[in-house]
Amino acid sequence: MSTLVTNTITGLSTAANITIGSTPVVSASANSLTVRGEGSAQTSVQQGLNKHWVNINGTGTIAARDSFNNSSITDVNTGTYQFTFTNNMGNDDYCAANIGKMNRGTDNNGGSGGVNTADGEADVLTSSFVVAYINVASQADVDVAYAGGHVKGDLA
């Protein structure tokens, strides 16, 4: 086995491409690195990455169990949580999805909902977003043991 030690690799025929055989497997342009997908198409590595995820305990003193690119969480009010990014998004058009574990058969709390505007909170910002949870049966806001979110979009 040999090791190539170098600071920079430059494509031979195209400076921004690395080709194995006749297949371009990595290419780069400004702020976009693409790789060959499972088929024949190229896909953007940056666009395919989650830019944030978090799993929190939303009851009592709320706390993150694990997270990525999440600097803080705020207990806005019952069943409503705000997640603040460490590195902000480039715009507020990102795709945010929330997660929540349903306590079915006990209290029916935890139905995953959307981002929340009912409390007058700014819901989707470049620096944070808000999620909300309800009791499915009563539609009442409710704190949940498992809450969190995922974000895909453009970093600043």
Added chain:
Amino acid sequence: MSVLELNGRIFDASTTGTLTLTGEGGAATTDVTQGLAKAWVNLEGTGSGVPARDSFNVASTTDTGTGNYSQTFTNNMSNDDYAHNVSGRGSTVCFGSPNDGGYATSTMALYLFNVSGSLVDATYAIATLHGDLA
């Protein structure tokens, strides 16, 4: 130095277990390893066997009851603190959720509900998981 630089864009693998990449805006870097989904599945939620239509890092799928499905990972997670979201397709499916026993290092489990909060089989049950591999 453990850097791959292409046209000024950088993969940095200097720290074990992390790979960072410049983000879309150019101002921040992002951790590729943390941003990758560690498992995803799209399975047939009706009939027998609930086979995966397509998946990643899923070794098997099990029908554990109405609207209730579990998946075994090919490569386990290092802890059960991961974040996975659940959705589904079906005439009565309204929303999905992790099963209330659905966090383990070797498996994840899904619930699909109708608008009343009752479990229903989904034509397709879908989940994506982010977290730390073992």
